[in-house]
Amino acid sequence: MMDNKMIVEGSLQSVDGGFSFLGRLPYYRGLGLSMIEDIQVTVDGDVQPRESVRFAVRGKTYTLGEMETCYDNRWNFGEKAQIIVLNGGLSAGNHTVTFAVRNRVSYLPFVPTTKDTKDLALAA
Amino acid sequence: MSSKIKRGVSLYSYQNETFQGKMTLEDCIRVSAELGAKGIEIIGEQTFWGWPEYGVASEDVDQWHRLIKQYDCTPVSHDFMLDYKRYKGREMPFEEQVASVKKDIEFGARLGMKYIRALVSIAPEVLVAAAHHAEEHNIKILIEVHAPLHFDHPWIIRHAEAFEKSGSDALGFLPDMGMFLFAFPPVWKEKFLRIGVPPAIADYVEKAYEDRVLSEYVILNVQQMGGTGPAIAMAETLRHNAAFEPKRMLDYMPRIHNIHGKFYEVTEDYVEPSIPYDKIVEVLKQGGYEGYICSEYEGNRWIEDAQEPDSVEQVRRQQVMLAKLLGETEVPTIKTPAFAVAAE
Numbered sequence: 001m002m003d004n005k006m007i008v009e010g011s012l013q014s015v016d017g018g019f020s021f022l023g024r025l026p027y028y029r030g031l032g033l034s035m036i037e038d039i040q041v042t043v044d045g046d047v048q049p050r051e052s053v054r055f056a057v058r059g060k061t062y063t064l065g066e067m068e069t070c071y072d073n074r075w076n077f078g079e080k081a082q083i084i085v086l087n088g089g090l091s092a093g094n095h096t097v098t099f100a101v102r103n104r105v106s107y108l109p110f111v112p113t114t115k116d117t118k119d120l121a122l123a124a
Numbered sequence: 125m126s127s128k129i130k131r132g133v134s135l136y137s138y139q140n141e142t143f144q145g146k147m148t149l150e151d152c153i154r155v156s157a158e159l160g161a162k163g164i165e166i167i168g169e170q171t172f173w174g175w176p177e178y179g180v181a182s183e184d185v186d187q188w189h190r191l192i193k194q195y196d197c198t199p200v201s202h203d204f205m206l207d208y209k210r211y212k213g214r215e216m217p218f219e220e221q222v223a224s225v226k227k228d229i230e231f232g233a234r235l236g237m238k239y240i241r242a243l244v245s246i247a248p249e250v251l252v253a254a255a256h257h258a259e260e261h262n263i264k265i266l267i268e269v270h271a272p273l274h275f276d277h278p279w280i281i282r283h284a285e286a287f288e289k290s291g292s293d294a295l296g297f298l299p300d301m302g303m304f305l306f307a308f309p310p311v312w313k314e315k316f317l318r319i320g321v322p323p324a325i326a327d328y329v330e331k332a333y334e335d336r337v338l339s340e341y342v343i344l345n346v347q348q349m350g351g352t353g354p355a356i357a358m359a360e361t362l363r364h365n366a367a368f369e370p371k372r373m374l375d376y377m378p379r380i381h382n383i384h385g386k387f388y389e390v391t392e393d394y395v396e397p398s399i400p401y402d403k404i405v406e407v408l409k410q411g412g413y414e415g416y417i418c419s420e421y422e423g424n425r426w427i428e429d430a431q432e433p434d435s436v437e438q439v440r441r442q443q444v445m446l447a448k449l450l451g452e453t454e455v456p457t458i459k460t461p462a463f464a465v466a467a468e
Contacts, residue, residue, distance in 0.1 A: 001425035002143055028139045029170045032177045034210055068212055076173040078143040106209040107245040 002026040006116035007099050008080055014122065018052070018086040019043075023099050026114040030077045033062065033070040035104045037111065041085050042098035054084035092124035127450040128414040129405070132156070132163025132200050133439060134384065135171055137421035140433040142170070147436075147463045150191055155436055157195035159443040159456040163416035164192065165201040165241075165382070168231060176204075176227060185234060192236065200416050201266070201298070201382050203241035204228035206250075218250065225254040225265070233261040239382050241298050242267045244279075248286035255292035264381055266298035272364045274303050275372040287379060296379035300420070301399050302386035306367040308333040309388040309398040311426040316358040318430060325355045329362070339363045370400065370407040377411035388423040390441035394448070405449040417446060436462040 008022035023039075025031060039055060041048045055062050057079060062070060075081055083099065100115035133156040141147035147155075149171060153164060166172075172180045172188075192199055206224055208216040216224070225242070232240040240258075242251055242265055251265050258265050267283055269275060287295040308330040317326050325346055332342045339362035346359040373380060387396045408417075419442050424433040436458070443456040 001428070002140075004429065005144065024143070028136060028143075029167055029205065030173070032207060032210060034212065035207060037212075071210065072177055074169075074174070074177040077170045078145060079173070104209050104212070106205070106207045107243045 001028060001114075003114055003116055006101070006114070007097060007118045007120070009118065010120070011080075012090075012095065012097065012120035012122050014089060015084055018084060018088060019090045019122065020082050020084040021097060021099070021120060022080040023083045023101075024078060024080055025075045025103075026101065026116070027103070028077070030074050030079065031103060031105075032074045033067040036064075036067050036075065036101065037104050038100075038102040038113075039064060039083065040098075040100040040102075040115075041083065042100075043085070043087070043090065044096050048085050048087055052086045054086065056082040056084060090122050092122050094119055094121050096120075127405075127409055129408055129450055130163055130414075130416045131159075131161040131443060131446055131450070131456075132165060132198075132416035132418035133159075133161045133443075134165040134167075134201075134203070134418045134420045136165075136167055136203075137419050137439050138435045139170070140424045140428065140435050141463065149187070151463045153191045153195050153197055154460065155439070155458060155462050157197055158459045159440060160447065160452075160454070161419065161439075161443050161456070162195075162197045163200040163418060164197050165203065165416075165418045166235075167203040167205075168228070168235075169205060175231065176224070180231070188235060199236040199238070200418060201239040201241050202228065202232040202235055202237045203268075204232075205243060206246055208246075218253075221246075221250045222253040225250060226257045229254065229258050229261050229263050229265070232263050237263065239264050239266050239298070241382070244268050244270050244273050248283045251283075251295055252286050252290045252292070255290055255294045258294040259292060264294050264296050266296045266382055268298045268300055268384065269303065270300040270384075271303040271305065271366065271368075274366070274368040275299075275376060276368075284376065284379075296381050297376055298382045298384060299373055299380060300384040300386050301401075301404055302365070302384075302422070303368050304370050304400060304404060305365045305398055306400050307398045308361075309423075309426070311389045311423050312358075312361065315426045315429070316354055319354045321355045321358050322351070325349055325351050326358065329358050333362060336367065337362075370404045373407055374411050377413065380411075380413065381415050383408070383413075383415065383417045384420045385417045385442065385446065386420045386422055387438070387442050388426060390438055390445060392441075394441055394445040396442070396445065401445060401449060405446075419443065419446075
């Protein structure tokens with residue numbers, strides 16, 4: 001659910017050492033950060049290493065490893081998190097970004113991965 | 125004659141609009157109130173940012189009470205989640221689960237709710253251990269009986285036995301009407317056709333559901349018809365859904381205090397093609413039910429790939445249908461625009 005609304009249109013930008021975009025959790029509620037098992041970002045076909053990904057909400061930034069043991073913060077329903085990838089930066093112009101999130105949901109008898117792909121433009 | 129059964133809405137119904145920030149909490153409550161659906165149910169952590177990990181701002185709770193009062197509504201249920209898989213690789217210990225439920229009881233009471241909803245996968249022992257705390261806060265904990273589970277399933281019977289043994293009337297049931305799925309929902313079939321299920325297979329699965337063929341036979345037949353991927357997924361929905369009988373609720377009426385009015389689509393002529401609301405309302409009247417039926421629109425996830433869901437229109441149609449079945453003379457009508465269109 002909400003698959004096609006995960007990546008926020010027009011949110012691609014350059015940051016120190018890489019790029020970022022805004023992402024939403026594809027779910028009818030939020031989740032505590034420890035239950036976000038993985039976030040995978042693919043740019044123009046290249047899967048970005050897990051170690052290069054950062055997740056930021058309300059002024060706090062986490063590595064994916066740090067999120068696994070974070071019990072006092074959450075990715076709220078509809079909340080736009082900043083997804084940062086420290087890959088050295090992207091060239092100006094259009095890029096195809098795939099954003100995949102794997103969650104550990106207590107009541108589900110499987111571990112869902114949901115993804116969204118969008119073409120995003122990076123201003124020069 | 126009008127019934128004692130009351131109409132409400134779970135704000136889950138408006139998730140497509142609230143997720144995108146198109147509808148505010150006030151929009152959700154106002155629209156529901158205009159439709160005469162004055163019982164408001166929420167998923168606490170959907171409506172209130174922060175819950176449970178970092179808590180809810182007191183201004184947000186104040187605003188909730190202000191809106192409930194302004195639109196003359198009644199808080200019905202706080203649906204809690206209890207993430208017992210919070211820790212990677214190990215389940216949350218029993219005592220911590222009980223403590224977590226107690227926190228949700230307190231949050232429900234803070235919002236003025238009568239009930240809190242427990243997901244069906246939660247163990248009966250956890251709820252029994254929290255029952256006294258619920259009694260002290262004037263809250264009932266209701267386990268949601270939801271497909272593929274049903275009132276004759278051993279897991280639900282185990283809950284019922286544990287509730288009786290506890291002697292507490294703070295434990296009960298919240299049936300989700302999706303368990304009475306008497307026809308394959310058209311919006312499901314259309315979605316499976318869009319993702320590539322051959323029409324002959326889609327027609328077969330729909331017909332097999334109507335004929336009540338055992339899910340495992342349907343899955344095998346679809347494989348033998350050459351079905352792969354999405355076709356198998358369509359057949360596998362029969363593992364998780366079945367046309368159980370609404371009258372199975374009758375044995376449990378003393379502990380049924382809230383109803384999820386699940387629906388996947390209500391057509392322009394006010395019919396839910398897959399869930400038998402006429403029979404459901406008849407059974408609830410027969411059982412002397414006096415609680416709320418709260419709309420729970422879940423067609424959104426089945427159509428969003430093809431069109432923007434119109435949750436408010438769907439809720440309106442279901443409320444018109446319910447009001448008629450309940451013998452109300454006034455037709456529920458929306459009087460003001462549901463939300464400011466200029467938002468995005």
